[in-house]
Structure formats: C-alpha cells, structure tokens
Amino acid sequence: MARYTYQSETQEGSSGEDCCADQPCSPQDQEEPKKCPKPTPPVPPDPKTWDVPENKCCKCPTTSEPEIPCLKEIQELIGEQADAGRAATEAALFKKELEDLLKVAKDNATKYTPDIHRELAEEWQRQDLQIAELLRTFECAVKCWRCVVDCYLCPLFNQIHHAEQRLFGRKQYEEVYDLYDQRYWYSRLREARQRRLDRVNAVVNAWKLKPVEKIRAVLGENKTLHADALANYAKEPGKWIYPIFLKLVPIHLAIAPPAGSEWKTKIHKRFTEFCKSSEGKPDVCCGPDMDEWGLRQRLIGPYPNLIDPADYLKLVCCIITKYWKPARLELGEAALGYETANDEILLHEDRLKDWPKKFGESAKSVVPVNIACRDFEKPRDDAAQRSMSSH
Numbered sequence: 001m002a003r004y005t006y007q008s009e010t011q012e013g014s015s016g017e018d019c020c021a022d023q024p025c026s027p028q029d030q031e032e033p034k035k036c037p038k039p040t041p042p043v044p045p046d047p048k049t050w051d052v053p054e055n056k057c058c059k060c061p062t063t064s065e066p067e068i069p070c071l072k073e074i075q076e077l078i079g080e081q082a083d084a085g086r087a088a089t090e091a092a093l094f095k096k097e098l099e100d101l102l103k104v105a106k107d108n109a110t111k112y113t114p115d116i117h118r119e120l121a122e123e124w125q126r127q128d129l130q131i132a133e134l135l136r137t138f139e140c141a142v143k144c145w146r147c148v149v150d151c152y153l154c155p156l157f158n159q160i161h162h163a164e165q166r167l168f169g170r171k172q173y174e175e176v177y178d179l180y181d182q183r184y185w186y187s188r189l190r191e192a193r194q195r196r197l198d199r200v201n202a203v204v205n206a207w208k209l210k211p212v213e214k215i216r217a218v219l220g221e222n223k224t225l226h227a228d229a230l231a232n233y234a235k236e237p238g239k240w241i242y243p244i245f246l247k248l249v250p251i252h253l254a255i256a257p258p259a260g261s262e263w264k265t266k267i268h269k270r271f272t273e274f275c276k277s278s279e280g281k282p283d284v285c286c287g288p289d290m291d292e293w294g295l296r297q298r299l300i301g302p303y304p305n306l307i308d309p310a311d312y313l314k315l316v317c318c319i320i321t322k323y324w325k326p327a328r329l330e331l332g333e334a335a336l337g338y339e340t341a342n343d344e345i346l347l348h349e350d351r352l353k354d355w356p357k358k359f360g361e362s363a364k365s366v367v368p369v370n371i372a373c374r375d376f377e378k379p380r381d382d383a384a385q386r387s388m389s390s391h
Contacts (some may be wrong), residue, residue, distance in 0.1 A: 080356035186338035286318035
C-alpha cells in the first residue's frame with residue numbers, strides 16, 4: 001500500500017480545500033428535494049365471468065327484492081366518509097405535532113445565539129486540528145490502516161448491504177395477479193415509506209431536541225475520545241481503528257460548520273472515503289442529508305451541526321415542508337391502499353369460508369318452491385309468433 005504524506009497532500013491547490021473531507025451543506029432555498037417517481041399501484045385483472053343465463057333460450061326472472069339504483073353510490077359514500085374520518089384524525093394529530101415543533105424550534109432559536117455559535121465553532125476548529133494531527137501520527141505508526149479497514153471492516157458493511165438488498169431490493173414489481181398480490185404490494189410500499197418517515201423523524205428530532213446542548217455534549221465526548229486514542233493507540237492500534245475512523249472522525253464532521261463557512265476542516269478526505277458499500281445517496285436540499293443514508297451514516301445517526309443561527313428556523317421549516325409533510329402523506333396513502341385491499345380480501349374470504357356447508361342453504365333461499373316455466377321463456381317478436389301460428 002502506498003504511503004501517504006499528509007502535509008504535502010493538504011497543500012494541493014491554493015488552500016488544500018480540494019483534499020479536505022466533506023462538511024455538511026448549508027440550508028438552501030433555491031433547490032428542491034430529489035423527486036423519486038411514485039409507483040403506480042397495480043390492479044389485479046378481473047376474473048373470468050360467465051353469462052347468466054348460459055342457455056340463450058332462457059330468461060332469468062327478476063328477483064322479488066326491490067333494486068336500489070344508488071346502492072353502489074351509497075357504499076362509495078360510506079367509504080369516502082370513513083376515509084374522511086381517518087384524514088380528519090390524521091390532520092388533527094399533524095396539527096398538534098406542528099404546533100409543538102414550532103414552539104420548541106422558537107425556543108431553540110432564542111438559545112442559539114451568535115456568541116454561542118462562535119464559541120462552539122471555535123472549539124470544533126481546535127478539535128479539528130487535534131484530530132487531523134492524530135490521524136497523521138496514526139498513519140505514520142500504522143501505515144497499513146487502510147488495508148485493515150478494507151480487509152476487516154468493509155466486509156462487515158458488505159454483509160449488511162447484501163442482507164438489505166436481499167430483503168428489500170430496489171424496485172417493486174409492476175404487475176399483480178390477485179388481491180393477495182396487491183395487498184402484499186401495498187405492504188412493501190408501506191414499509192418502504194415508513195422507513196423513509198423514520199429517517200426524516202430522526203433528523204427532525206436531531207434538530208428539535210436541544211441541538212445546542214447536543215453539539216456541546218458531542219464536543220465533550222469527542223475531546224475525551226481523542227485524548228484516550230492519543231494516549232493508547234500505540235499500545236494496541238487494532239483496537240482504535242473502529243473508534244477513530246467510524247466514530248470520532250464521522251461524528252466530528254457531522255457537527256461541523258457548513259461548507260463555505262470560515263471554519264474549515266483540515267482532515268484529509270482519504271480518512272473518510274472507504275468501504276463503497278457503506279455509501280448513501282445524499283439529498284441535501286435543506287442542508288442535512290435526507291435521502292437513503294449510507295451504512296456509516298446510520299452507524300452514528302443524524303446530528304445537528306454548527307449552522308449559522310440565522311439559518312436555524314429556515315432549516316427547520318425546510319425539513320418540515322419539503323420532507324416531513326410529504327413523507328407522512330405518502331405513508332398515509334400506502335396505508336390506505338393496504339387497508340382497502342385487505343377489506344376486499346376479507347369480504348371474499350368470508351364468502352369462501354365453509355361455502356360447501358352454506359351452499360345448500362343459499363340454494364334453498366334463492367330457488368323458488370313453485371316454478372312457473374313461463375317465467376323463464378324469452379319473449380318472441382311478432383314475426384316469430386306469426387310463423388309459429390302458421391304451422
């Protein structure tokens with residue numbers, strides 16, 4: 001493996017920024033979230049039907065039950081009202097959650113002052129220099145660190161990635177052949193949208209639950225972890241590969257000031273770019289990554305980062321309007337589709353349950369006791385009647 005020289009590589013270009021690790025993005029008003037095409041819910045084909053009566057010479061008499069022309073419309077209206085009731089309940093819950101979030105966000109904004117921001121950012125910058133130096137000395141002591149990561153840690157990520165692909169895949173099938181297929185299709189869609197909402201909720205909570213205190217606590221934990229690593233890695237370097245490269249460095253960069261700010265990391269990107277199977281698909285419209293997180297991101301979870309205090313409420317509003325609301329609505333659509341398919345399945349399953357035992361009773365109830373064959377005769381036209389009379 002080639003030996004890296006940290007000092008020379010960080011001097012590439014005028015400032016070395018091209019070699020530095022990525023920092024979080026700033027909140028952006030002009031961009032939109034990634035638009036994933038919504039799958040079209042498949043509909044099973046209609047079953048084969050037979051004409052009634054099959055014998056063309058017969059005419060089935062009308063039943064004694066009066067027909068209700070608007071029965072279908074009434075049933076549809078009942079379904080619409082049930083959907084409206086669920087929507088009203090969801091709307092009330094959504095309203096309360098928004099009110100609570102707005103109250104907490106305003107309170108957080110008053111506590112996240114420019115002075116506090118600068119204090120935390122300067123502490124982050126001091127730790128950044130210390131961590132960059134720790135990585136340089138660690139690399140000098142353990143020149144094969146990248147081989148250790150590739151040979152021992154990346155295979156673990158590969159196993160997780162393989163398991164997820166086997167379970168979830170990347171695309172739902174486009175055709176269904178019966179109601180069980182359709183219900184399963186909706187169940188997979190519901191699960192996928194629940195995972196998406198869970199990701200969004202995790203980011204919302206990271207920025208809602210006292211972000212200033214969280215960043216301050218992380219800085220304290222990282223300071224302790226850095227001191228421990230610096231004092232002990234030379235004795236048992238293998239024990240410090242995971243804490244340094246998969247905890248200290250990624251968490252430190254997760255809370256970093258946004259790219260383009262006056263505080264820039266000195267950590268080289270080679271210490272963050274490894275294990276391809278652990279990479280995600282970033283969507284940073286609002287600043288934080290809101291799309292499918294990579295495995296390394298999920299290993300540490302979402303964190304608030306040191307954005308400008310003036311951007312805090314703008315970031316929260318962006319997340320809520322562009323991600324949280326759509327994720328909730330789309331999950332509701334998938335859940336409703338599942339319930340509708342399941343209701344129809346239950347209807348047909350009830351019809352099939354013990355049908356051989358019930359069939360006799362059903363036959364008795366529909367076949368009249370006294371049969372008048374003229375009721376089954378088709379009306380003949382006048383020409384046919386005259387022809388029959390002449391013979």
